[in-house]
Amino acid sequence: MDKSNNKIEVFAPATVANISCGFDVLGLCLDSIGDKMIISKKNKKGISISKIKGFDLPIDVRQNAAGMAARALLKNIKTDYGFDIKIFKKIKPGSGIGSSAASSAGAVVGINELLGNPFTKNELIDFAREGERIACGSPIADNVAPAILGGFTLVKSTNPLQVISLPSIYRLFVVILHPQIEIKTADARAVLPEKILLKDAVTQWANVGSLVSSLYTKDYDLFALSLQDVVVEPYRSKLIPFFKETKEIAIQNGALGYGISGSGPATFAICKGRENAKIIKEKLSEFYIAKKKIPFKIYISKINRKGIKTKMI
Protein backbone atom coordinates (compact mmCIF):
# COMPACT_ATOMS: atom_id res chain seq x y z
CA MET A 1 0.00 0.00 0.00
CA ASP A 2 1.28 3.40 -1.02
CA LYS A 3 1.94 5.20 2.28
CA SER A 4 1.56 8.70 0.85
CA ASN A 5 -1.86 10.13 0.14
CA ASN A 6 -3.66 7.66 2.33
CA LYS A 7 -6.20 9.88 4.08
CA ILE A 8 -8.44 12.56 2.66
CA GLU A 9 -10.97 15.01 4.02
CA VAL A 10 -13.97 15.60 1.77
CA PHE A 11 -16.52 18.42 1.74
CA ALA A 12 -19.61 16.85 0.15
CA PRO A 13 -22.03 19.64 -0.79
CA ALA A 14 -25.80 19.78 -0.83
CA THR A 15 -27.45 20.20 -4.22
CA VAL A 16 -30.73 21.45 -5.66
CA ALA A 17 -32.25 19.12 -8.23
CA ASN A 18 -34.89 20.08 -10.82
CA ILE A 19 -34.51 23.88 -10.47
CA SER A 20 -38.22 24.38 -11.21
CA CYS A 21 -38.45 23.68 -14.94
CA GLY A 22 -35.99 20.81 -15.24
CA PHE A 23 -37.59 17.91 -13.36
CA ASP A 24 -35.16 14.97 -13.27
CA VAL A 25 -32.58 16.69 -15.47
CA LEU A 26 -31.33 19.99 -14.02
CA GLY A 27 -29.34 20.50 -10.84
CA LEU A 28 -27.07 22.99 -9.12
CA CYS A 29 -24.39 22.71 -6.46
CA LEU A 30 -24.49 24.57 -3.14
CA ASP A 31 -21.45 25.80 -1.31
CA SER A 32 -21.86 26.40 2.40
CA ILE A 33 -24.13 23.44 3.13
CA GLY A 34 -22.65 19.96 3.11
CA ASP A 35 -21.24 16.96 4.92
CA LYS A 36 -17.70 16.22 5.94
CA MET A 37 -16.20 12.82 5.22
CA ILE A 38 -12.84 11.31 6.13
CA ILE A 39 -11.71 8.50 3.87
CA SER A 40 -8.61 6.43 4.61
CA LYS A 41 -6.80 3.65 2.87
CA LYS A 42 -6.76 0.42 4.91
CA ASN A 43 -4.95 -2.87 4.51
CA LYS A 44 -8.06 -5.00 4.17
CA LYS A 45 -9.62 -4.90 0.72
CA GLY A 46 -13.13 -3.54 0.23
CA ILE A 47 -15.12 -0.77 1.86
CA SER A 48 -15.93 -0.21 5.52
CA ILE A 49 -17.85 2.56 7.25
CA SER A 50 -16.45 3.04 10.74
CA LYS A 51 -18.40 6.10 11.80
CA ILE A 52 -21.55 8.06 10.94
CA LYS A 53 -22.28 11.14 13.01
CA GLY A 54 -25.11 13.62 12.80
CA PHE A 55 -27.95 11.40 11.67
CA ASP A 56 -28.97 7.80 12.20
CA LEU A 57 -28.03 6.04 8.98
CA PRO A 58 -27.14 2.39 8.28
CA ILE A 59 -23.47 1.67 8.88
CA ASP A 60 -23.78 -1.54 6.85
CA VAL A 61 -21.96 -0.81 3.59
CA ARG A 62 -24.63 -2.55 1.51
CA GLN A 63 -27.37 -0.41 3.02
CA ASN A 64 -25.49 2.87 2.81
CA ALA A 65 -25.38 5.25 -0.17
CA ALA A 66 -21.69 6.10 0.29
CA GLY A 67 -20.90 2.43 0.77
CA MET A 68 -22.67 1.27 -2.37
CA ALA A 69 -21.21 4.10 -4.46
CA ALA A 70 -17.73 3.23 -3.22
CA ARG A 71 -18.31 -0.46 -3.99
CA ALA A 72 -19.40 0.42 -7.53
CA LEU A 73 -16.13 2.27 -8.01
CA LEU A 74 -14.00 -0.55 -6.61
CA LYS A 75 -15.61 -3.04 -8.98
CA ASN A 76 -13.92 -1.14 -11.80
CA ILE A 77 -10.34 -1.11 -10.53
CA LYS A 78 -7.91 -3.60 -8.99
CA THR A 79 -6.37 -2.56 -5.68
CA ASP A 80 -4.54 -4.55 -3.02
CA TYR A 81 -6.02 -2.40 -0.26
CA GLY A 82 -9.37 -1.03 0.80
CA PHE A 83 -10.98 2.15 2.13
CA ASP A 84 -12.62 3.17 5.36
CA ILE A 85 -15.22 5.94 5.37
CA LYS A 86 -16.22 8.21 8.24
CA ILE A 87 -19.25 10.39 7.60
CA PHE A 88 -20.09 13.56 9.52
CA LYS A 89 -23.57 14.31 8.21
CA LYS A 90 -24.91 17.81 8.31
CA ILE A 91 -27.47 17.42 5.52
CA LYS A 92 -30.55 15.82 6.98
CA PRO A 93 -31.72 12.75 5.07
CA GLY A 94 -35.02 13.34 3.30
CA SER A 95 -34.47 17.09 3.14
CA GLY A 96 -34.62 17.48 -0.63
CA ILE A 97 -31.13 18.93 -0.93
CA GLY A 98 -29.33 15.77 -1.93
CA SER A 99 -28.28 14.19 1.36
CA SER A 100 -27.63 10.73 -0.05
CA ALA A 101 -26.10 12.21 -3.19
CA ALA A 102 -23.58 14.15 -1.11
CA SER A 103 -22.48 10.94 0.64
CA SER A 104 -22.37 8.94 -2.61
CA ALA A 105 -20.53 11.63 -4.51
CA GLY A 106 -18.16 12.40 -1.63
CA ALA A 107 -17.19 8.75 -1.28
CA VAL A 108 -16.30 8.19 -4.93
CA VAL A 109 -14.52 11.51 -5.40
CA GLY A 110 -12.48 10.96 -2.23
CA ILE A 111 -11.53 7.40 -3.14
CA ASN A 112 -10.71 8.43 -6.70
CA GLU A 113 -8.24 11.00 -5.39
CA LEU A 114 -6.66 8.49 -3.00
CA LEU A 115 -6.20 6.22 -6.03
CA GLY A 116 -4.50 8.97 -8.05
CA ASN A 117 -7.57 9.93 -10.09
CA PRO A 118 -7.97 6.98 -12.44
CA PHE A 119 -11.61 7.80 -13.24
CA THR A 120 -13.24 10.64 -15.16
CA LYS A 121 -15.90 12.78 -13.53
CA ASN A 122 -18.50 11.17 -15.75
CA GLU A 123 -17.46 7.73 -14.51
CA LEU A 124 -17.62 8.98 -10.93
CA ILE A 125 -21.17 10.22 -11.47
CA ASP A 126 -22.05 6.79 -12.78
CA PHE A 127 -20.61 5.10 -9.65
CA ALA A 128 -22.26 7.62 -7.33
CA ARG A 129 -25.62 6.79 -8.90
CA GLU A 130 -25.34 3.35 -7.30
CA GLY A 131 -25.55 5.12 -3.95
CA GLU A 132 -28.73 6.81 -5.12
CA ARG A 133 -30.10 3.45 -6.14
CA ILE A 134 -29.92 2.17 -2.56
CA ALA A 135 -31.08 5.47 -1.02
CA CYS A 136 -33.86 6.50 -3.42
CA GLY A 137 -34.73 3.28 -5.25
CA SER A 138 -33.38 4.36 -8.62
CA PRO A 139 -29.97 5.43 -9.94
CA ILE A 140 -30.87 9.08 -10.46
CA ALA A 141 -28.09 11.47 -11.37
CA ASP A 142 -29.62 14.91 -10.94
CA ASN A 143 -28.05 15.45 -7.50
CA VAL A 144 -24.80 13.50 -7.84
CA ALA A 145 -24.01 15.27 -11.14
CA PRO A 146 -23.91 18.82 -9.71
CA ALA A 147 -22.23 17.55 -6.51
CA ILE A 148 -19.36 16.16 -8.60
CA LEU A 149 -19.19 18.70 -11.43
CA GLY A 150 -20.19 21.84 -9.50
CA GLY A 151 -22.26 24.68 -10.91
CA PHE A 152 -25.31 23.92 -13.02
CA THR A 153 -25.68 20.53 -14.68
CA LEU A 154 -28.02 18.88 -17.13
CA VAL A 155 -28.49 15.11 -17.13
CA LYS A 156 -29.03 14.59 -20.85
CA SER A 157 -29.63 10.88 -20.51
CA THR A 158 -29.34 8.23 -17.84
CA ASN A 159 -28.89 5.18 -20.05
CA PRO A 160 -26.14 5.58 -21.04
CA LEU A 161 -25.29 8.32 -18.58
CA GLN A 162 -24.57 11.62 -20.25
CA VAL A 163 -24.18 14.79 -18.23
CA ILE A 164 -23.50 18.33 -19.41
CA SER A 165 -21.81 21.01 -17.33
CA LEU A 166 -23.58 24.32 -17.90
CA PRO A 167 -22.01 27.71 -17.26
CA SER A 168 -22.89 29.55 -14.05
CA ILE A 169 -23.97 33.14 -13.72
CA TYR A 170 -21.64 34.93 -11.32
CA ARG A 171 -23.90 36.72 -8.91
CA LEU A 172 -26.40 34.01 -8.05
CA PHE A 173 -27.12 33.11 -4.44
CA VAL A 174 -29.51 30.49 -3.17
CA VAL A 175 -31.64 30.61 -0.03
CA ILE A 176 -32.63 27.15 1.22
CA LEU A 177 -35.65 27.00 3.53
CA HIS A 178 -35.89 23.63 5.17
CA PRO A 179 -38.98 22.87 7.27
CA GLN A 180 -38.00 20.04 9.60
CA ILE A 181 -40.45 17.51 8.30
CA GLU A 182 -39.57 14.52 6.19
CA ILE A 183 -40.90 13.79 2.69
CA LYS A 184 -39.66 10.50 1.29
CA THR A 185 -38.59 10.66 -2.34
CA ALA A 186 -40.85 7.67 -3.02
CA ASP A 187 -43.87 9.56 -1.61
CA ALA A 188 -42.99 12.69 -3.58
CA ARG A 189 -42.84 10.51 -6.71
CA ALA A 190 -46.16 8.87 -5.89
CA VAL A 191 -48.08 12.17 -6.02
CA LEU A 192 -46.99 12.74 -9.62
CA PRO A 193 -49.28 11.62 -12.43
CA GLU A 194 -48.01 9.13 -14.98
CA LYS A 195 -49.18 11.39 -17.80
CA ILE A 196 -49.14 15.15 -18.22
CA LEU A 197 -50.75 17.51 -20.71
CA LEU A 198 -48.73 17.90 -23.90
CA LYS A 199 -49.27 21.66 -23.72
CA ASP A 200 -47.73 21.75 -20.23
CA ALA A 201 -44.81 19.67 -21.43
CA VAL A 202 -44.26 22.21 -24.24
CA THR A 203 -44.22 25.05 -21.69
CA GLN A 204 -41.74 23.12 -19.60
CA TRP A 205 -39.30 22.30 -22.41
CA ALA A 206 -39.44 25.87 -23.67
CA ASN A 207 -38.38 26.90 -20.16
CA VAL A 208 -35.58 24.32 -19.98
CA GLY A 209 -34.29 25.58 -23.33
CA SER A 210 -34.45 29.22 -22.29
CA LEU A 211 -32.89 28.52 -18.88
CA VAL A 212 -29.92 26.83 -20.58
CA SER A 213 -29.65 29.72 -23.03
CA SER A 214 -29.78 32.28 -20.19
CA LEU A 215 -26.82 30.64 -18.45
CA TYR A 216 -24.69 30.95 -21.61
CA THR A 217 -25.73 34.55 -22.26
CA LYS A 218 -25.74 35.57 -18.56
CA ASP A 219 -29.23 36.96 -18.98
CA TYR A 220 -30.71 37.29 -15.48
CA ASP A 221 -34.14 38.36 -16.74
CA LEU A 222 -34.51 35.36 -19.00
CA PHE A 223 -33.13 33.12 -16.26
CA ALA A 224 -35.85 34.38 -13.92
CA LEU A 225 -38.60 33.99 -16.52
CA SER A 226 -37.48 30.41 -17.15
CA LEU A 227 -37.78 29.35 -13.50
CA GLN A 228 -41.35 28.12 -13.89
CA ASP A 229 -42.69 24.67 -13.16
CA VAL A 230 -46.17 23.90 -14.49
CA VAL A 231 -45.71 20.12 -14.27
CA VAL A 232 -44.43 19.00 -10.88
CA GLU A 233 -44.88 21.94 -8.51
CA PRO A 234 -48.71 21.88 -8.67
CA TYR A 235 -48.62 18.36 -7.18
CA ARG A 236 -45.64 18.43 -4.85
CA SER A 237 -46.27 21.86 -3.41
CA LYS A 238 -49.26 20.37 -1.58
CA LEU A 239 -46.85 18.28 0.50
CA ILE A 240 -44.90 21.34 1.61
CA PRO A 241 -46.11 23.57 4.44
CA PHE A 242 -46.81 27.18 3.41
CA PHE A 243 -45.38 26.73 -0.09
CA LYS A 244 -47.67 29.26 -1.72
CA GLU A 245 -47.09 31.86 1.01
CA THR A 246 -43.32 31.49 1.07
CA LYS A 247 -43.11 31.61 -2.72
CA GLU A 248 -45.08 34.84 -2.70
CA ILE A 249 -42.77 36.32 -0.07
CA ALA A 250 -39.64 35.35 -2.02
CA ILE A 251 -40.88 36.63 -5.37
CA GLN A 252 -42.30 39.84 -3.92
CA ASN A 253 -38.93 40.52 -2.32
CA GLY A 254 -37.06 40.16 -5.58
CA ALA A 255 -36.08 36.50 -5.87
CA LEU A 256 -35.45 35.45 -9.47
CA GLY A 257 -37.29 32.23 -8.78
CA TYR A 258 -38.63 30.01 -6.03
CA GLY A 259 -39.37 26.32 -6.14
CA ILE A 260 -39.15 22.94 -4.52
CA SER A 261 -35.64 21.60 -4.07
CA GLY A 262 -35.66 18.05 -5.43
CA SER A 263 -38.60 16.26 -3.88
CA GLY A 264 -38.77 18.66 -0.92
CA PRO A 265 -39.59 19.63 1.75
CA ALA A 266 -36.72 22.09 1.31
CA THR A 267 -37.51 24.97 -1.01
CA PHE A 268 -35.08 27.30 -2.72
CA ALA A 269 -35.05 30.92 -3.74
CA ILE A 270 -32.48 31.94 -6.34
CA CYS A 271 -31.40 35.54 -5.90
CA LYS A 272 -29.24 38.05 -7.71
CA GLY A 273 -26.57 39.05 -5.22
CA ARG A 274 -25.95 38.21 -1.60
CA GLU A 275 -27.82 41.27 -0.28
CA ASN A 276 -31.08 40.18 -1.87
CA ALA A 277 -30.55 36.65 -0.55
CA LYS A 278 -30.15 38.07 2.95
CA ILE A 279 -33.41 40.00 2.68
CA ILE A 280 -35.27 36.91 1.48
CA LYS A 281 -33.76 34.78 4.23
CA GLU A 282 -34.93 37.34 6.77
CA LYS A 283 -38.46 37.63 5.36
CA LEU A 284 -38.93 33.88 5.12
CA SER A 285 -37.60 33.43 8.67
CA GLU A 286 -40.00 36.07 10.01
CA PHE A 287 -42.91 34.32 8.35
CA TYR A 288 -41.98 30.90 9.68
CA ILE A 289 -41.29 32.19 13.19
CA ALA A 290 -44.69 33.93 13.24
CA LYS A 291 -46.39 30.67 12.26
CA LYS A 292 -44.79 28.93 15.29
CA LYS A 293 -45.83 25.56 13.94
CA ILE A 294 -42.92 23.89 12.26
CA PRO A 295 -39.27 24.08 13.20
CA PHE A 296 -37.13 25.09 10.24
CA LYS A 297 -33.61 25.78 9.12
CA ILE A 298 -32.62 28.39 6.59
CA TYR A 299 -29.34 28.90 4.78
CA ILE A 300 -27.71 31.13 2.21
CA SER A 301 -25.23 29.69 -0.25
CA LYS A 302 -23.52 30.89 -3.37
CA ILE A 303 -23.38 28.56 -6.35
CA ASN A 304 -20.47 26.18 -5.85
CA ARG A 305 -18.66 25.95 -9.15
CA LYS A 306 -16.12 23.40 -8.04
CA GLY A 307 -18.41 20.78 -6.51
CA ILE A 308 -16.85 18.43 -3.97
CA LYS A 309 -13.77 19.83 -2.25
CA THR A 310 -11.01 17.61 -0.92
CA LYS A 311 -7.75 17.89 0.94
CA MET A 312 -5.21 15.24 1.80
CA ILE A 313 -4.70 15.03 5.55
Added chain:
Amino acid sequence: MDKSNNKIEVFAPATVANISCGFDVLGLCLDSIGDKMIISKKNKKGISISKIKGFDLPIDVRQNAAGMAARALLKNIKTDYGFDIKIFKKIKPGSGIGSSAASSAGAVVGINELLGNPFTKNELIDFAREGERIACGSPIADNVAPAILGGFTLVKSTNPLQVISLPSIYRLFVVILHPQIEIKTADARAVLPEKILLKDAVTQWANVGSLVSSLYTKDYDLFALSLQDVVVEPYRSKLIPFFKETKEIAIQNGALGYGISGSGPATFAICKGRENAKIIKEKLSEFYIAKKKIPFKIYISKINRKGIKTKMI
Protein backbone atom coordinates in the same frame (compact mmCIF):
# COMPACT_ATOMS: atom_id res chain seq x y z
CA MET B 1 -46.20 59.67 -49.75
CA ASP B 2 -42.43 59.45 -49.59
CA LYS B 3 -41.35 58.71 -53.18
CA SER B 4 -38.05 57.09 -52.20
CA ASN B 5 -37.95 53.54 -50.91
CA ASN B 6 -41.37 52.69 -52.24
CA LYS B 7 -40.83 49.20 -53.65
CA ILE B 8 -39.02 46.28 -52.14
CA GLU B 9 -38.19 42.75 -53.21
CA VAL B 10 -38.33 40.20 -50.43
CA PHE B 11 -36.86 36.69 -50.21
CA ALA B 12 -39.09 34.88 -47.71
CA PRO B 13 -37.37 31.66 -46.63
CA ALA B 14 -38.75 28.27 -45.73
CA THR B 15 -38.24 27.13 -42.15
CA VAL B 16 -38.10 23.90 -40.18
CA ALA B 17 -40.16 23.97 -36.99
CA ASN B 18 -39.75 21.59 -34.03
CA ILE B 19 -36.32 20.21 -35.02
CA SER B 20 -37.18 16.81 -33.50
CA CYS B 21 -37.01 17.47 -29.77
CA GLY B 22 -38.52 20.97 -29.63
CA PHE B 23 -42.16 20.54 -30.63
CA ASP B 24 -43.83 23.96 -30.85
CA VAL B 25 -40.75 25.82 -29.60
CA LEU B 26 -37.66 25.28 -31.78
CA GLY B 27 -37.18 26.33 -35.39
CA LEU B 28 -34.48 27.00 -37.94
CA CYS B 29 -34.27 29.08 -41.09
CA LEU B 30 -33.43 27.67 -44.53
CA ASP B 31 -31.57 29.56 -47.20
CA SER B 32 -32.07 28.38 -50.75
CA ILE B 33 -35.76 27.53 -50.46
CA GLY B 34 -38.25 30.39 -50.30
CA ASP B 35 -40.78 32.68 -51.91
CA LYS B 36 -40.26 35.99 -53.64
CA MET B 37 -42.51 38.90 -52.80
CA ILE B 38 -42.72 42.40 -54.24
CA ILE B 39 -44.22 44.97 -51.92
CA SER B 40 -44.98 48.51 -53.08
CA LYS B 41 -46.31 51.58 -51.40
CA LYS B 42 -49.65 52.74 -52.90
CA ASN B 43 -51.75 55.82 -52.44
CA LYS B 44 -54.78 54.05 -51.08
CA LYS B 45 -54.51 53.16 -47.40
CA GLY B 46 -54.59 49.55 -46.31
CA ILE B 47 -53.31 46.32 -47.80
CA SER B 48 -54.01 44.80 -51.19
CA ILE B 49 -52.72 41.62 -52.80
CA SER B 50 -52.57 42.14 -56.56
CA LYS B 51 -50.88 38.91 -57.58
CA ILE B 52 -50.21 35.38 -56.30
CA LYS B 53 -48.24 33.09 -58.58
CA GLY B 54 -47.14 29.51 -58.07
CA PHE B 55 -49.98 28.14 -55.97
CA ASP B 56 -53.69 28.73 -55.71
CA LEU B 57 -54.12 30.83 -52.56
CA PRO B 58 -56.84 33.32 -51.57
CA ILE B 59 -56.14 36.80 -52.91
CA ASP B 60 -58.64 38.23 -50.42
CA VAL B 61 -56.49 40.01 -47.82
CA ARG B 62 -58.61 38.73 -44.92
CA GLN B 63 -58.17 35.14 -46.06
CA ASN B 64 -54.47 35.41 -46.79
CA ALA B 65 -51.60 34.90 -44.30
CA ALA B 66 -49.48 37.72 -45.76
CA GLY B 67 -52.55 39.97 -45.87
CA MET B 68 -53.53 39.37 -42.25
CA ALA B 69 -49.96 39.75 -41.00
CA ALA B 70 -49.63 43.03 -42.90
CA ARG B 71 -52.95 44.26 -41.47
CA ALA B 72 -51.77 43.45 -37.94
CA LEU B 73 -48.71 45.60 -38.54
CA LEU B 74 -50.69 48.51 -39.98
CA LYS B 75 -52.98 48.53 -36.95
CA ASN B 76 -49.95 49.63 -34.93
CA ILE B 77 -48.80 52.59 -37.00
CA LYS B 78 -50.40 55.60 -38.69
CA THR B 79 -49.65 56.00 -42.39
CA ASP B 80 -51.31 58.09 -45.08
CA TYR B 81 -50.63 55.42 -47.68
CA GLY B 82 -51.01 51.69 -48.13
CA PHE B 83 -49.14 48.67 -49.48
CA ASP B 84 -49.65 46.26 -52.33
CA ILE B 85 -48.22 42.77 -52.15
CA LYS B 86 -47.30 40.45 -55.00
CA ILE B 87 -46.42 36.90 -53.98
CA PHE B 88 -44.41 34.49 -56.10
CA LYS B 89 -44.81 31.28 -54.13
CA LYS B 90 -42.28 28.54 -54.42
CA ILE B 91 -42.99 26.87 -51.08
CA LYS B 92 -45.99 24.61 -51.52
CA PRO B 93 -48.71 25.22 -48.94
CA GLY B 94 -49.09 22.32 -46.53
CA SER B 95 -45.52 21.16 -47.09
CA GLY B 96 -44.36 21.45 -43.48
CA ILE B 97 -41.60 23.94 -44.24
CA GLY B 98 -43.45 27.07 -43.25
CA SER B 99 -45.20 28.19 -46.41
CA SER B 100 -47.68 30.50 -44.69
CA ALA B 101 -45.00 31.68 -42.26
CA ALA B 102 -42.78 32.76 -45.15
CA SER B 103 -45.60 34.86 -46.61
CA SER B 104 -46.56 36.32 -43.24
CA ALA B 105 -42.99 37.09 -42.25
CA GLY B 106 -42.05 38.38 -45.67
CA ALA B 107 -44.99 40.79 -45.70
CA VAL B 108 -44.26 42.39 -42.33
CA VAL B 109 -40.49 42.58 -42.80
CA GLY B 110 -40.91 44.14 -46.24
CA ILE B 111 -43.47 46.68 -45.08
CA ASN B 112 -41.40 47.52 -42.00
CA GLU B 113 -38.45 48.36 -44.23
CA LEU B 114 -40.60 50.49 -46.52
CA LEU B 115 -41.72 52.36 -43.40
CA GLY B 116 -38.13 52.98 -42.26
CA ASN B 117 -38.02 50.13 -39.71
CA PRO B 118 -40.25 51.44 -36.92
CA PHE B 119 -40.77 47.97 -35.42
CA THR B 120 -38.45 45.57 -33.60
CA LYS B 121 -38.00 42.03 -34.85
CA ASN B 122 -39.94 40.76 -31.86
CA GLU B 123 -42.87 43.01 -32.80
CA LEU B 124 -42.67 41.79 -36.39
CA ILE B 125 -42.86 38.17 -35.20
CA ASP B 126 -45.95 39.11 -33.22
CA PHE B 127 -47.60 40.65 -36.33
CA ALA B 128 -46.56 37.71 -38.52
CA ARG B 129 -48.28 35.34 -36.09
CA GLU B 130 -51.59 36.85 -37.19
CA GLY B 131 -50.90 35.39 -40.63
CA GLU B 132 -50.38 32.01 -38.99
CA ARG B 133 -53.67 32.43 -37.19
CA ILE B 134 -55.58 32.60 -40.48
CA ALA B 135 -53.48 29.89 -42.18
CA CYS B 136 -53.11 27.34 -39.35
CA GLY B 137 -55.88 28.25 -36.93
CA SER B 138 -53.60 29.51 -34.16
CA PRO B 139 -50.98 32.24 -33.88
CA ILE B 140 -47.98 29.92 -33.71
CA ALA B 141 -44.54 31.47 -33.83
CA ASP B 142 -42.21 28.54 -34.39
CA ASN B 143 -41.91 29.18 -38.15
CA VAL B 144 -42.25 32.96 -38.29
CA ALA B 145 -39.59 33.40 -35.59
CA PRO B 146 -36.75 31.71 -37.52
CA ALA B 147 -37.96 33.27 -40.79
CA ILE B 148 -37.56 36.73 -39.26
CA LEU B 149 -34.57 36.20 -36.97
CA GLY B 150 -32.64 33.65 -39.04
CA GLY B 151 -30.62 30.76 -37.62
CA PHE B 152 -32.02 28.74 -34.75
CA THR B 153 -34.78 30.14 -32.57
CA LEU B 154 -36.60 29.16 -29.41
CA VAL B 155 -40.12 30.39 -28.75
CA LYS B 156 -39.93 30.71 -24.97
CA SER B 157 -43.54 31.75 -24.60
CA THR B 158 -46.39 32.78 -26.85
CA ASN B 159 -48.39 34.84 -24.38
CA PRO B 160 -46.71 37.25 -24.14
CA LEU B 161 -44.52 36.44 -27.11
CA GLN B 162 -40.90 35.88 -26.17
CA VAL B 163 -38.42 34.52 -28.66
CA ILE B 164 -34.74 33.75 -28.22
CA SER B 165 -32.18 33.76 -31.01
CA LEU B 166 -29.82 30.82 -30.54
CA PRO B 167 -26.34 30.63 -32.04
CA SER B 168 -25.82 28.56 -35.19
CA ILE B 169 -23.16 25.98 -35.78
CA TYR B 170 -21.21 26.89 -38.90
CA ARG B 171 -21.08 23.73 -40.95
CA LEU B 172 -24.69 22.58 -40.78
CA PHE B 173 -26.62 21.80 -43.94
CA VAL B 174 -30.19 20.65 -44.20
CA VAL B 175 -31.67 18.23 -46.73
CA ILE B 176 -35.42 18.67 -47.18
CA LEU B 177 -37.31 15.72 -48.66
CA HIS B 178 -40.78 16.74 -49.69
CA PRO B 179 -43.16 14.02 -50.84
CA GLN B 180 -45.83 15.76 -52.89
CA ILE B 181 -48.75 14.91 -50.67
CA GLU B 182 -50.55 17.32 -48.41
CA ILE B 183 -50.90 16.98 -44.64
CA LYS B 184 -53.01 19.72 -43.11
CA THR B 185 -51.59 21.17 -39.88
CA ALA B 186 -54.97 20.57 -38.25
CA ASP B 187 -54.84 16.86 -39.18
CA ALA B 188 -51.25 16.55 -37.97
CA ARG B 189 -52.39 18.13 -34.68
CA ALA B 190 -55.35 15.78 -34.43
CA VAL B 191 -53.15 12.66 -34.33
CA LEU B 192 -51.37 13.92 -31.22
CA PRO B 193 -52.61 12.82 -27.81
CA GLU B 194 -53.72 15.41 -25.30
CA LYS B 195 -51.51 13.81 -22.65
CA ILE B 196 -48.08 12.26 -22.81
CA LEU B 197 -46.04 10.16 -20.40
CA LEU B 198 -44.13 12.25 -17.87
CA LYS B 199 -41.05 10.10 -18.49
CA ASP B 200 -41.19 10.90 -22.22
CA ALA B 201 -41.58 14.58 -21.44
CA VAL B 202 -38.45 14.38 -19.26
CA THR B 203 -36.52 12.78 -22.13
CA GLN B 204 -37.73 15.52 -24.43
CA TRP B 205 -36.82 18.45 -22.19
CA ALA B 206 -33.41 16.94 -21.48
CA ASN B 207 -32.92 16.91 -25.26
CA VAL B 208 -34.12 20.49 -25.70
CA GLY B 209 -31.70 21.59 -22.97
CA SER B 210 -28.78 19.70 -24.48
CA LEU B 211 -29.59 20.88 -28.02
CA VAL B 212 -29.50 24.50 -26.84
CA SER B 213 -26.25 23.85 -24.98
CA SER B 214 -24.71 22.18 -28.05
CA LEU B 215 -25.39 25.26 -30.18
CA TYR B 216 -23.51 27.47 -27.70
CA THR B 217 -20.59 25.07 -27.36
CA LYS B 218 -20.57 24.07 -31.07
CA ASP B 219 -20.62 20.42 -30.04
CA TYR B 220 -21.75 18.45 -33.11
CA ASP B 221 -21.86 15.12 -31.25
CA LEU B 222 -24.13 16.46 -28.53
CA PHE B 223 -26.22 18.25 -31.16
CA ALA B 224 -26.73 14.93 -32.96
CA LEU B 225 -27.57 13.07 -29.75
CA SER B 226 -30.15 15.72 -28.88
CA LEU B 227 -32.06 15.36 -32.15
CA GLN B 228 -34.49 12.80 -30.75
CA ASP B 229 -38.25 13.03 -30.63
CA VAL B 230 -40.00 10.49 -28.41
CA VAL B 231 -43.22 12.52 -28.16
CA VAL B 232 -44.50 13.63 -31.56
CA GLU B 233 -42.63 11.58 -34.15
CA PRO B 234 -44.17 8.24 -33.09
CA TYR B 235 -47.60 9.64 -34.02
CA ARG B 236 -46.90 11.89 -36.96
CA SER B 237 -44.45 9.62 -38.73
CA LYS B 238 -47.39 7.34 -39.55
CA LEU B 239 -48.77 10.08 -41.80
CA ILE B 240 -45.55 10.30 -43.79
CA PRO B 241 -44.73 7.80 -46.54
CA PHE B 242 -41.56 5.76 -45.93
CA PHE B 243 -40.58 7.76 -42.84
CA LYS B 244 -38.86 4.88 -41.13
CA GLU B 245 -36.97 3.83 -44.25
CA THR B 246 -35.81 7.34 -45.16
CA LYS B 247 -34.73 8.04 -41.59
CA GLU B 248 -32.66 4.88 -41.62
CA ILE B 249 -31.04 5.88 -44.92
CA ALA B 250 -30.20 9.36 -43.63
CA ILE B 251 -28.76 8.21 -40.31
CA GLN B 252 -26.83 5.33 -41.86
CA ASN B 253 -25.27 7.77 -44.30
CA GLY B 254 -24.06 10.07 -41.55
CA ALA B 255 -26.84 12.59 -40.95
CA LEU B 256 -26.68 14.16 -37.48
CA GLY B 257 -30.43 13.85 -37.23
CA TYR B 258 -33.57 13.21 -39.24
CA GLY B 259 -37.11 14.19 -38.40
CA ILE B 260 -40.41 15.61 -39.50
CA SER B 261 -40.31 19.25 -40.56
CA GLY B 262 -43.13 21.01 -38.73
CA SER B 263 -46.26 18.95 -39.24
CA GLY B 264 -44.88 17.31 -42.40
CA PRO B 265 -44.99 15.74 -44.91
CA ALA B 266 -41.56 17.26 -45.53
CA THR B 267 -38.77 15.66 -43.56
CA PHE B 268 -35.34 17.05 -42.84
CA ALA B 269 -31.88 15.64 -42.41
CA ILE B 270 -29.33 17.85 -40.67
CA CYS B 271 -25.82 17.17 -41.89
CA LYS B 272 -22.31 18.25 -41.05
CA GLY B 273 -20.94 19.79 -44.21
CA ARG B 274 -22.31 20.16 -47.71
CA GLU B 275 -20.66 16.96 -48.99
CA ASN B 276 -22.54 14.80 -46.53
CA ALA B 277 -25.76 16.62 -47.39
CA LYS B 278 -25.17 15.83 -51.07
CA ILE B 279 -24.70 12.13 -50.32
CA ILE B 280 -27.89 12.02 -48.28
CA LYS B 281 -29.82 13.87 -50.94
CA GLU B 282 -28.64 11.34 -53.50
CA LYS B 283 -29.43 8.29 -51.34
CA LEU B 284 -32.90 9.55 -50.45
CA SER B 285 -33.60 10.38 -54.10
CA GLU B 286 -32.53 6.91 -55.21
CA PHE B 287 -34.85 5.35 -52.66
CA TYR B 288 -37.82 7.47 -53.67
CA ILE B 289 -37.24 6.98 -57.37
CA ALA B 290 -37.06 3.20 -56.87
CA LYS B 291 -40.40 3.27 -55.05
CA LYS B 292 -42.02 4.97 -58.10
CA LYS B 293 -45.08 5.75 -56.04
CA ILE B 294 -45.03 9.31 -54.86
CA PRO B 295 -43.61 12.33 -56.66
CA PHE B 296 -41.17 14.23 -54.47
CA LYS B 297 -38.89 17.23 -54.31
CA ILE B 298 -35.60 17.33 -52.52
CA TYR B 299 -33.40 20.30 -51.64
CA ILE B 300 -30.16 21.13 -49.88
CA SER B 301 -29.88 24.34 -47.90
CA LYS B 302 -27.41 25.79 -45.48
CA ILE B 303 -28.71 27.38 -42.31
CA ASN B 304 -29.77 30.93 -43.13
CA ARG B 305 -28.46 33.14 -40.36
CA LYS B 306 -29.98 36.34 -41.65
CA GLY B 307 -33.58 35.24 -42.18
CA ILE B 308 -35.64 37.26 -44.65
CA LYS B 309 -33.57 39.11 -47.24
CA THR B 310 -34.72 42.33 -48.85
CA LYS B 311 -33.63 44.81 -51.45
CA MET B 312 -35.18 48.09 -52.48
CA ILE B 313 -36.02 48.07 -56.20
